[in-house]
Amino acid sequence: MKPLFNPSLMCMDLLNIKEQIEILNERADMYHVDIMDGHFVKNITLSPDFVKAISKVVKIPMDCHLMVTDPDDYIESLAKAGAGYICPHAETINSDAFRIINKIRANGCKVGVVLNPATPLSYIQHYIHLVDKITIMSVDPGFAGQPFIREMLSKIAEAKRLKEENGYKYIIEVDGSCNSGTFKELAEAGTECFIVGTSGLFNLDEDLTVAWDKMIENFNACVNA
Template identity: 35%
Template sequence: MLIAPSLLASNFLNLEAECRMINESEADWFHLDVMDGRFVPNISFGLPVIQSIRKASKKVFDVHLMIEEPGMYAEAFKKAGADNLTVHLEACPHLHRNIQQIKQLGMKAGVAINPHTPVQLLQDVLRDIDLVLIMSVNPGFGGQQFIPHTLDKIRTLRQKIDQLSLPVLIEVDGGIDLTNARAIAEAGAHVLVAGSSIFHATDPKSVISALKQADKQQHII
């Protein structure tokens, strides 16, 4: 199980310390949510922040673009330090072109889907991508509750990926904590994105460690 703490929930006043905590923890990726105030009703951070924190870590930078016209900025995010670049199916009328651009720039290509979007709409690009990001909350804000029917979407997608023997990772983002991580892992997820449950915890490193064992332990609470 890969764990990707979402910096959207971190203390921006002490971002260097938050990055140090992730570096010292068992976390695998930095998850970085970029919002434009158009595709989602919020604005987060952008290129300068990613460029700055890239200097503070050698872990994978998993950049999630919740923006319109992501193709205009793909090269800039590569230069800023992105290793994975995920775009939203709903924001890309020419999705295959966006995927090709990301891979040609040397990044892993991901496609995200919102809670209302069926996983079946991904079938024509599954062979071209490296990961699918299933949103388990409506994107735009942290601290929301996990939407239960996401588990069915994970199972359906995992079955299709296994059927085709594809090396595609299933990443899940939104409302993940120690009460539901095991169920999400059992449904077939490979990567857990967690924000509030990590950064608002008394001992964030312990939470990361427990989440990382979600697919192995009988009880993680």
């Protein structure tokens, strides 16, 4: 499959949301919306209200990453707001994962699951076949600009192996430090969807159109090197 790019909206210029979304609508594959509650991670970022507000102008799926202690509290409001994917952390749902997965689907959304760097794929082995997307954190969650955790390359490769051996349909996504310094290794390990933030996209140029073109050039140069 062709590589997918999922810009992290918490890294965009929030003073120019509409303008930047109109640019990304024609280029990105989905939008990554980080929702933090100040408990599961210390920061507080975007919200269901933000999803509802931008739903009026977005043309591609919104991928909502729930860095929250109680993801069940967010499912219905995010679905009503226009979420395409709802992606809780495995660390927060394993006491009731099947109920949460069923609830996300019942609300008309695709199901993702996110794994912290120290959480093995075996943690989700009993429901891995039910998810549409697996997001492997390559940095500890909650803060932008952290260094890449190289140990995640083997986890990505394991997700790819399991997918191929069992015919699973999930997208393999990576969140954290996806940029010209990591694109090649991530792609070779099996990454299919790249969440691009400050280092991978938004800091490449003040003009987001130029920044996007630079990101694609960087990616192609890296993976074809």
